[in-house]
Amino acid sequence: MCYPYSKKLFTRTVDLYREQYQESLTATCRLFGVSRQVYYRAKRSIVQRKQTAEKVIKMVEEIRMQQPRIGARKLYYLLTDKLSVLGVGRDRLFAILKANHMLIKPKRAYHVTTDSHHRFWKHRNLIEGITPTRPEQIWVSDITYVGNRDYPMYLALVTDAYSKKIVGYDLSDSLKSTGVLMALKMAVKHRSYHDQPLIHHSDRGFQYCCDGYQKALKKNNLQCSMTESYDPYANAVAERVNGIIKQEFLLEYKLNIESMRQLIKESINTYNKFRPHSSCMMRTPVEMHQQSSIEIKTYKMKKSSKLTPATPYI
Incomplete structure (x- = not known):
């Protein structure tokens, strides 16, 4: 009530x-x-x-x-x-x-994968000063460390310098030449422009200078080019793509080699099909590889103070 x-x-x-x-x-x-x-x-x-x-x-x-x-x-x-x-x-x-703490902070890890002190034949740098104007004009190759203390692993990549498409890759647990040969074999198998001349560029690591790799290049009519200095900008495209795969896809994972192979396969597929490149006018590597009319942005080399005299104050 x-x-x-x-x-x-x-x-x-x-x-x-x-x-x-x-x-x-x-x-x-x-x-x-x-x-x-x-x-x-x-x-x-x-x-x-x-x-x-x-x-x-x-x-x-x-x-x-x-x-x-x-x-x-x-x-x-x-x-x-x-x-x-x-x-x-x-x-x-x-x-x-x-x-929201969602900006990406780059993490850098340095691991030596290149041994240029060997008895094998070294070639001259044929691409210095050349800007690629079409896909499959220049391939760049490199090896990068992607493993951990328990599972040391090395990723060999073959990348098209024009489109930035990864055309061949292989993951192995050693620095033997087998890995780079498998990556080259994959790249050759999936070539799209067989009638065009192609330069293969790499550093002077023994994996690329050994007899087996050189024979594979000659067999597939690939002209061999190599860096002539220890400057990382001499193979800038390969170094950049290495960094993208490691920094954006693989950095947080510590897996065994079989699991890492599957992750790398998925990561490279995503990179080729979905990741835009600023040097490719924000097109994906697959889109760039299907045409040759777009002019790419080049990787600029740092000027050395030893080569360029300082300008005096006037």
């Missing part, structure tokens, strides 16, 4: 608190020189920005399911249309990723 009275009292109490809150809010807004409308507008804006950030984070997470360490610039390119609908530009995307 007392329920209606209690309900009426409760409603009146709520109304009283609401009035007191509104009066207090009005007084506070006057104190800081703003209106209540500005306060509520700012409050709604905070909620909207939070909802937008949550949507952006969800889209980024979907892409990073396939490409775990893809950078913010590539993310912006891939999500441009969706971000424009949300009113998010490049700088705001960077701010959202930074606030």
Whole structure:
């Protein structure tokens, strides 16, 4: 019987608190020189920005399911249309990723894989100063360490210098020439332009200079080119692709060799088909490999102070 009275009292109490809150809010807004409308507008804006950030984070997470360490610039390119609908530009995307600790910090690990002090034949550098203008004009090869203390592993890659497509690869547990030969065999098997001349470029590691590898190059009519210095920029494309595969796909994993082979197969497939390259005008390696009309951006070599005299102040 007392329920209606209690309900009426409760409603009146709520109304009283609401009035007191509104009066207090009005007084506070006057104190800081703003209106209540500005306060509520700012409050709604905070909620909207939070909802937008949550949507952006969800889209980024979907892409990073396939490409775990893809950078913010590539993310912006891939999500441009969706971000424009949300009113998010490049700088705001960077701010959202930074606030949520989602920016990628490069991690560097150095492991020697090249031994150029050997008795095998060394070739001259045939690609110095040449910018490739078509796919399968220049292949670059290199070996990189992808293992761990329990499972030492070495990944041999053959990459097309124009399209940045990985055309051949092999994972082995040693630095023997078997791995690079398997990678070359895969690359030759899947060639698309057999009637075009092709240069094979590498460092002077014994794996590339040995008799078996040199015979394989001659058998498949590939002209051999090699670096003539210890400058990593002499084989910049191969070094860059090595870094992408390790930094963006393999860095967080410590697996045995069989599991790593499967991961590398999936990673290279994703890299070739889905990862845009800034040097390829943000096209994927597969898209670039299917045409030859787009001019690529080249990897610039650092100028040595030993070669270039300093300009005096005038």
